[in-house]
Amino acid sequence: MKTTTASAVRQFPCEKCPLQEFAHFQRHEKDELEFLSGFKTGELVADAGTTFLVEGANSAHLFTVLSGWAFRYKTLEDGRRQILNYVLPGDLIGLQGSLMKEMQHSIEAMSPVILCVFQRDKLPNLFRTFPSLAYDITWLASREEQMLDEILLSVGRRTALERAAYLFAFIFQRAKSVGMVKDDKLFVPLKQQHVADTLGLSIVHTNKTLKKLAARGALRWVDRGCEVLDEAVLLDISGWQGLPKVPRPFI
Amino acid sequence: MKTTTASAVRQFPCEKCPLQEFAHFQRHEKDELEFLSGFKTGELVADAGTTFLVEGANSAHLFTVLSGWAFRYKTLEDGRRQILNYVLPGDLIGLQGSLMKEMQHSIEAMSPVILCVFQRDKLPNLFRTFPSLAYDITWLASREEQMLDEILLSVGRRTALERAAYLFAFIFQRAKSVGMVKDDKLFVPLKQQHVADTLGLSIVHTNKTLKKLAARGALRWVDRGCEVLDEAVLLDISGWQGLPKVPRPFI
DNA sequence: CGTTAACTTGACCTGGCTCAAGTAATGTGG
DNA sequence: CCACATTACTTGAGCCAGGTCAAGTTAACG
Structure with a gap:
């Protein structure tokens, strides 16, 4: 059965985040890491084929992909579908849903996807207490825009x-x-x-x-x-x- | 002659920003307005037909459009052009250039365009001192992404x-x-x-x-x-x- | 071992492209 | 104020990239 499951246990505490091993990523300062540990509320696994974020839904979460493949897409009323972009490890998703009222696109897993879950109502607090992280989020939003342009x-x-x-x-x-x-x-x-x-x-x-x-x-x-x-x-x-x-x- | 000119005089001080008259926009708090007055470094007028932001350039500025029409575009090496989106009053442009090394698209004016100019190296300071404004910038980046999706x-x-x-x-x-x-x-x-x-x-x-x-x-x-x-x-x-x-x- | 989902292939059709030759309006120099 | 160039919009003819329809072929799965 295909579903999306939340795990109570943290397989990947922030200090041991598998993403930070790649040279491609900027590492976090110690205080940022501590804050993120609190910002993170859990982990989630979405099976391949699951649409784990749905257009129109008012999701209470924000995610970072830890591993796996997914894609963002939109559909027209008669079913024509456009895939907007692919989602890879390190990508932040659900920001639109956190800032506006609701998401205007859906996201489906193409393989089992492990997600790091953040509580969206803690986002204003992040902006208040960690401007450097707020800057990072804006950077990521801007990068997504750049990819879409291309x-x-x-x-x-x-x-x-x-x-x-x-x-x-x-x-x-x-x-x-x-x-x-x-x-x-x-x-x-x-x-x-x-x-x-x-x-x-x-x-x-x-x-x-x-x-x-x-x-x-x-x-x-x-x-x-x-x-x-x-x-x-x-x-x-x-x-x-x-x-x-x-x-x-x-x- | 078509060109882009900076005006020494401020026709539109932030307290009298013409944009705030529209119900569509969220008004600024008093302290935000004061900060923005300092963040703003001047005004600029781009004539119709001017490409005032060029792909690859390392622009030192960030702009908000006060009036006029423009469009963002990219071209392939052989000249094929894709217009990515239109730029209207209230839109923030040049954010990519401020966050990454350089802009990956150009912007051309379709009518005379009046721009509010911000110094890009003051952006980290904005994030540090006015989280609410940082949040707004992220919101705008996210909205641009949403438009591009559509x-x-x-x-x-x-x-x-x-x-x-x-x-x-x-x-x-x-x-x-x-x-x-x-x-x-x-x-x-x-x-x-x-x-x-x-x-x-x-x-x-x-x-x-x-x-x-x-x-x-x-x-x-x-x-x-x-x-x-x-x-x-x-x-x-x-x-x-x-x-x-x-x-x-x-x- | 039958069913279903995914990939192939061919035949034919059409939406959109290219080429080419207009027309109309605006701008420029004399 | 006219002559001519230029830029933008039109229109038609013919073509081709990519669409639709239909019928296989695999290969995985229960």
Whole structure:
């Protein structure tokens, strides 16, 4: 049975947060860590396929992803779906729901996802007592906007092949920075339907486009997902410059 | 000659900020206003057609638009352009440039634009001394993300006609909340090329699509721009629910 | 071992693109 | 105040990228 479960026990106390091991992340000061320990109210595991944040819901929480893959999406009334972005470890989600009345998008897990849970009504207190952390949250919001800008450029102006290449290059670089790339290869638990809904294409055309990338050796469809094999080819086809290599905060 | 000029004189001291007259905006507390007066370093006027924020540049400023129209955009190396969003009075711009190393998009004025200028290196001080204002900035960043989500859904999954209808309904509602709609009509200083680059379509097809909207009485092309005439028709064609009617902060 | 979900493939269609040739309005220099 | 250039908007013709429909093929799962 697929569900979302809260765990009473803390497998990952903030001082031992698995995220801080990556060079990509800015480490917290000691006092920040102490504060965050109190800000955090627990952990949550969402099974693959669970929509654990729903559009329109008034969620009382804010999350940081500790591990796993998820995606943010919106749908039109007749069911057409657009995937807005993917969610990887270190990403903060549910901020919209905390600041505005409600979330305007949903989030679904693509693999088991471990979440660090924060109480949203403690957010004003965070802003009052830890300006440095408030700054980090704003930084993360701004980064999400930057990613969306790039995705929108891609969906609006790139061809199907360029768009697909960009998508996998983008995912590859993000995953690499959180240690998910092994042997220069990356497994992504995606269905082709996800790719189609990300690129704004039909599944049939997506399939044909992906075949071309596969023929170039850029990727391979395996068991229940996709293996990204050649970042250089993807960057070349898409004409994308790659992500700026700046250390980033997390909460 | 088109240029961007800084004015030594303050036409709009914060206590008399023209934006605060709109019910749509949350008013500032007295102490916040005093702080903002010091945070503000001047005013700037950008002529129509000026790109006053350039991708890649390391701008030392942060701006709030006091009046006028502008748009944010990105381009691919071969010149293909995607307009990401429009900028209206009350919008905060240049935040990305302040938080990360540099801006990843450009901004161009579509009409004369009056900007309120803030010094970016004073931002950490704002976070330290006025958590409420820091919260407002985060709110604004989150709102921009929310708008982008909706635009991406539109470009990715709506048909040309729905997309165009959505765009004008969206612009109409935003403009309405800052008092730019008179007699239920709105003039927008847009070229059809802007519309094409926003919707991810060619100019030819954009022209044909706009004709359909004009035939339905939704809008009309006039002198140097477009007049939006019927919000209801636009909402109907697009199937869009409209913007949440929540009061919003500004800086 | 039958069922279902996911991926393929081919045939055909169409929304949107490109090319090309207008028209209309505005702006500029003489 | 006219002549000519320029910029924006139109329109038609033909094409093609990507969509739809339909029928397989796998491969996992109960």
